[in-house]
Structure formats: structure tokens, C-alpha cells
Amino acid sequence: MPRVIVVMGVSGSGKSTVAGLLAGRLGWDFVDGDAFHTPAHVAKMREGHALDDADRAPWLEAMAAxxxxxxxxERPGILACSALKRAYRDALVRGRAGIRIVYLEGDRDLIATRVAVRTGHFMPATLLDSQFAILEPPRPEEGALAVPIVGSADAIVATILSELGLHPDASVPQDSA
Known part of the structure; x- marks a missing residue:
């Protein structure tokens, strides 16, 4: 049974939405990986420049902490984080038990459509190709759960709950989706 779930995927895959809903249903703590970016890194991305591995190192360290x-x-939590490369996921997991990766899997066209209509996010649509260029989908030995993003966020959350054998906190109100 996971104690921490890392919801990963490229920008626009629905990480924040799905992770937030999942945390709400379970009554778990939730944090968005974007909160761990430095102001300088947010500015860099806002200007259309992709982060490199050196930029990401302190970000990954903060999320791993x-x-x-x-x-x-022993307080369960859910982290929404791109975790695009295996090395990034390894830096987060560090071989520790109780962490489960959930990969929100979708094709570039669907995600590009979502990113094009998204407002208020620092990540410009022009960086989507850089995200797909470095994406290393989880391999079977990582034990990640891959969930297609073709349905509603509520349906995706229901799939995650079912596949991971998790049961929502009965004290948390449920939407009638």
C-alpha cells in the first residue's frame, strides 16, 4: 500500500488536477511540484527556456525531502511532478518503500490541445516539445501505474483508486460524477 503517490507526466497531462482530486478523495496531503521551483527557474520557463538537469537537481532534492x-x-501524501526521466524518478523514490509512481499517459496532440487553452500557467505551450523529447515513460521494473488521460479527471482518479486498491476516506465528501 503506497504512503506517497507521485503523479507524473508532461505539462498539460492533468497532473495537478488529478493529484488534487485524488488527495481530496483520500484525505491525503497534496503538493504540486511547481511549488518547489525557484523564482529564477519559473522565470526561465516563462521566457520559453527549458530547464536542464542542473536546474532540476535542487527541485528534485526538495521534493525528495x-x-x-x-x-x-507516516502522513500520506500526493505529489504532482513531471518526473520525466527515470533518473528524476529515482531521485524522488531513492529506493524507499511506500512510494508509487502514477504516469498520466497521453498523446502529444491531445496534450497540446489542453495546453493551448490553459491560462495562468507559467509553462508556455512552446516547451511541450521539449517535455516529450526528454520523456522516458516508466519501464515495467519501476512498478509504475500508467493511466491513459482520455477520460474525465474523475474517471482517471477512479481508475487510480481501483488499480492501487485505495479506498477514499469516508469522511471526505464525494462528488457524484
Whole structure:
């Protein structure tokens, strides 16, 4: 049974929406990986420049520390984070038990359509190709759950709950989706 779920995928795949809904249904803590970016890195992306591995290192370290706190305090949590490369996922998981990766899987055209209509996000649509260029979908040995993003966010959350054998907190109100 996972204590921490990392919801991953390219920008526009629905990570924040799905992870937030999932956390709400389970009554778990939720944090968006975007909150761990430095102002300089947000500005860099806003200007249309992709982050490199050196830029991402402190970001990954901060999220790994958050995961560690969840595990140490036995407070379950959900993190929305792109985690595009295997090395990034390894930096987050660090071989620790109780962490499960959920990969929101979708094709470029669908995601590009979503990104094109999204407002208020620092990540411009022009960086989507750079995201797909470095994406390394999880391999079977990573034990990730791949979930297609073709349905509604509620349907995706229901799939995740079912596949991971998780049951919503009965004290948390449920939407009638």
C-alpha cells in the first residue's frame, strides 16, 4: 500500500488536477511540484527556456525531502511532478518503500490541445516539445501505474483508486460524477 503517490507526466497531462482530486478523495496531503521551483527557474520557463538537469537537481532534492517527511511522519501524501526521466524518478523514490509512481499517459496532440487553452500557467505551450523529447515513460521494473488521460479527471482518479486498491476516506465528501 503506497504512503506517497507521485503523479507524473508532461505539462498539460492533468497532473495537478488529478493529484488534487485524488488527495481530496483520500484525505491525503497534496503538493504540486511547481511549488518547489525557484523564482529564477519559473522565470526561465516563462521566457520559453527549458530547464536542464542542473536546474532540476535542487527541485528534485526538495521534493525528495518532502516525500521523506511524509514517510517519516507516516502522513500520506500526493505529489504532482513531471518526473520525466527515470533518473528524476529515482531521485524522488531513492529506493524507499511506500512510494508509487502514477504516469498520466497521453498523446502529444491531445496534450497540446489542453495546453493551448490553459491560462495562468507559467509553462508556455512552446516547451511541450521539449517535455516529450526528454520523456522516458516508466519501464515495467519501476512498478509504475500508467493511466491513459482520455477520460474525465474523475474517471482517471477512479481508475487510480481501483488499480492501487485505495479506498477514499469516508469522511471526505464525494462528488457524484
Amino acid at each position: 518532502w516525500i521523506g517527511t511524509c514517510l517519516e511522519t
